[in-house]
Amino acid sequence: MKKAVQFGAGNIGRGFIGALLSQSGYHVVFADVVDKIIDKINEDKTYTVHVMDVECEDQKIENISGVNSTKPEAVDEIASADLVTTAVGLVILPRIAPTIAAAIEKRMADGNKEPMNIIACENAIRGTSQLKKAVYENLSEEGKAFADEYVGFPDCAVDRIVPPVKSENFIDVVVEEYYEWDVERASFKGEIPEIKGMTLVDDLMAYIERKLFTLNTGHCITSYLGKLRGFPTIDAAIADEEIYDIVSKAMKESGDGLIKKHGFDPEKHAAYIKKIIGRFKNPYLQDDVSRVGREPLRKLSPTDRLISPLTTAAGYGLPVDHLLVGVGAALHYDNPEDKQSVELQAKIKEQGVREAAKEITQLTDEKLLDAIVAEYEKLA
Numbered sequence: 001m002k003k004a005v006q007f008g009a010g011n012i013g014r015g016f017i018g019a020l021l022s023q024s025g026y027h028v029v030f031a032d033v034v035d036k037i038i039d040k041i042n043e044d045k046t047y048t049v050h051v052m053d054v055e056c057e058d059q060k061i062e063n064i065s066g067v068n069s070t071k072p073e074a075v076d077e078i079a080s081a082d083l084v085t086t087a088v089g090l091v092i093l094p095r096i097a098p099t100i101a102a103a104i105e106k107r108m109a110d111g112n113k114e115p116m117n118i119i120a121c122e123n124a125i126r127g128t129s130q131l132k133k134a135v136y137e138n139l140s141e142e143g144k145a146f147a148d149e150y151v152g153f154p155d156c157a158v159d160r161i162v163p164p165v166k167s168e169n170f171i172d173v174v175v176e177e178y179y180e181w182d183v184e185r186a187s188f189k190g191e192i193p194e195i196k197g198m199t200l201v202d203d204l205m206a207y208i209e210r211k212l213f214t215l216n217t218g219h220c221i222t223s224y225l226g227k228l229r230g231f232p233t234i235d236a237a238i239a240d241e242e243i244y245d246i247v248s249k250a251m252k253e254s255g256d257g258l259i260k261k262h263g264f265d266p267e268k269h270a271a272y273i274k275k276i277i278g279r280f281k282n283p284y285l286q287d288d289v290s291r292v293g294r295e296p297l298r299k300l301s302p303t304d305r306l307i308s309p310l311t312t313a314a315g316y317g318l319p320v321d322h323l324l325v326g327v328g329a330a331l332h333y334d335n336p337e338d339k340q341s342v343e344l345q346a347k348i349k350e351q352g353v354r355e356a357a358k359e360i361t362q363l364t365d366e367k368l369l370d371a372i373v374a375e376y377e378k379l380a
């Protein structure tokens, strides 16, 4: 049986990627830092994915085990794996890189020339490439040459909404029915693995931007406006007519930029937006606005879901009024439990909103910055 190591036994690890791999005939080793989860996986050897949507279904996930990712056993598991996937969060990738590098060195020492592929399933532009860079920083020169030949690093886009939902068994997960996992065909080494639900694509950047700058753009604007108006969850926020109006128009503005940039079909893109807003309304997910808005500094960075669509659309001379409202709302995000939100609010207090926004977004267009400040002030 083929073996996959899934770094991160969290929502996406258990509710999406690990589940698909197990359903595709892999033994899945979950590598995490939380022993409680690892121990439970090893004890039960199964958990349930509750698909809760228009149609509901329970899926039993089997052929699984767990390992603490910081222990030497994790290196051994990777050294004998066919596939490694991650869903740990972008900031964690550099922390798992030394373990992956050690496993590649071990494969080389063992003379194991079977190809292995590593895919980072994170919300980011080319997350796998970022992981590869960190792994190579930890490899010897021989290790790098070995990895060049036998280790593939395909980038991907991942789309499934999996919020943490309390259930009787804490390793069970609640997911929406929809999922999309687009992986760059050209970067695989060896035979491309057959995985149910994985779509091979050639123009990955278009897929990443389509997902990140449609779903994630609309989702985070819903969360920031929802938080400002006291809505606890995404479905409650999107039910507010004004929020719905701003979010759908912001997604359209982002979409118009994407259509110009990637040549998407406008009708199909409008249908894609409509489908996503329908997903935000799923009442079973009870998705907390603070989860979706988490880490606002990352979300306000130049290449992420708020600023990149803004600069793309503005670059084509297209309207960006509702994206600007989204940025203004994000700057208001105030959650004492979120380190980045605390840092954001401290920066605004210290430097004023214009200077803080300029530093965080790295925008140089003075008119856009003026408009962001105006939206921020309107929302105050």
Ligand SMILES: NC(=O)C1=CN([C@@H]2O[C@H](COP(=O)(O)OP(=O)(O)OC[C@H]3O[C@@H](n4cnc5c(N)ncnc54)[C@H](O)[C@@H]3O)[C@@H](O)[C@H]2O)C=CC1
Residues within 6 Å of the ligand: 007, 008, 009, 010, 011, 012, 013, 031, 032, 033, 034, 069, 087, 088, 089, 090, 092, 095, 096, 121, 122, 123, 158, 159, 160, 161, 162, 163
């Ligand atoms: N939850 C969602 O709906 C979606 C999340 N994503 C992305 O997937 C990634 C994971 O998100 P979630 O699953 O929601 O987060 P999560 O917080 O539920 O899971 C992350 C897991 O990584 C583990 N972890 C932390 N440090 C680790 C380390 N050094 N080694 C191994 N495991 C470690 C944590 O203990 C946790 O179990 C993020 O990049 C997120 O942006 C992408 C699409 C959907």
Ligand SMILES: O=P(O)(O)OC[C@H]1O[C@](O)(CO)[C@@H](O)[C@@H]1O
Residues within 6 Å of the ligand: 123, 158, 159, 160, 161, 162, 215, 216, 219, 220, 291, 292, 293, 294, 295
């Ligand atoms: O995981 P991030 O990047 O913090 O953002 C949360 C977003 O990711 C998702 O979990 C899935 O794409 C969305 O639910 C949400 O828009």
